[in-house]
Amino acid sequence: SFLPTPVAEQALRRERQHPTLRTLLVGGDRLRQFDRDPGFVLVNNYGPTETTVVATSGQLQPGGALHIGKPTANTRVYVLDAQRQPVPVGVTGELYIGGAQVARGYFNRPDLSAERFLDDPFAGGRMYRTGDLVRWNADGTLDYQGRNDDQVKIRGVRVELGEIEAALKALPGIADAVVLVRDERLLAWFTEAAAVDIERLRE
Structure with a gap:
C-alpha cells in the first residue's frame, strides 16, 4: 500500500472497480509509503508550477526508496549548498531547476522574481530556486527531504x-x-x- 494524493486515490477507487490500470503517474504531494505491489507501475513526478509542472520523474519499486526520480528531458537539476555550489551524493542541499521550461517570473512581482529566478552559472540561461531540500542518490535519483521555509502542501x-x-x-x-x-x-x-x-x- 502507499499513501497517495487525493487524485491518485480517486484513480485507485476506479481501478478497483475496473482493473485495467497498467501505469499510474502521481505528483503534487509527497508519497509517504509504498510497500506492496499494487499490480501496476507507479511513477512519481515532481516539479513546481514555475518549471512547467514536471521536472523530475521516476518509477518506484514496492518497498524501495521513495525518490522523486531523475531530471526529465531538457531539464537541468542542481543540488546546491548555501553558497550555490554543488553538493556531493548523499548530502542535502537546495534544489535548483534550469532548462527551457523555466518560467519568466511572477506576474507583477519583480521582487519575488528576482529572489527565485536566477542566472544559471553552470549552463547559462535561467534557473529556478525551488526552496525544496533534496539529496542525490548513487543511482542518480533524488530524495526529497522537505522545505527550507514554512511552505507546506496540503492535498497538493x-x-x-x-x-x-x-x-x-x-x-x-x-x-x-x-x-x-x-x-x-x-x-x-x-x-x-x-x-x-x-x-x-x-x-
Whole structure:
C-alpha cells in the first residue's frame, strides 16, 4: 500500500472497480509509503508550477526508496549548498531547476522574481530556486527531504504558514499565533490580548 494524493486515490477507487490500470503517474504531494505491489507501475513526478509542472520523474519499486526520480528531458537539476555550489551524493542541499521550461517570473512581482529566478552559472540561461531540500542518490535519483521555509502542501495545494499566522495576528484580540499542519489539516494556536470573535477567526 502507499499513501497517495487525493487524485491518485480517486484513480485507485476506479481501478478497483475496473482493473485495467497498467501505469499510474502521481505528483503534487509527497508519497509517504509504498510497500506492496499494487499490480501496476507507479511513477512519481515532481516539479513546481514555475518549471512547467514536471521536472523530475521516476518509477518506484514496492518497498524501495521513495525518490522523486531523475531530471526529465531538457531539464537541468542542481543540488546546491548555501553558497550555490554543488553538493556531493548523499548530502542535502537546495534544489535548483534550469532548462527551457523555466518560467519568466511572477506576474507583477519583480521582487519575488528576482529572489527565485536566477542566472544559471553552470549552463547559462535561467534557473529556478525551488526552496525544496533534496539529496542525490548513487543511482542518480533524488530524495526529497522537505522545505527550507514554512511552505507546506496540503492535498497538493501550496500553503504559506507564515501568511496564515500574519492574517490571524491582524485580527482584533489576537496577541500571537502559530500554525502547523497535522494529518492534512491546518491547526492554529493563539493567545488572546482581548476577547476574540471565534467565527471570524475560523473564517
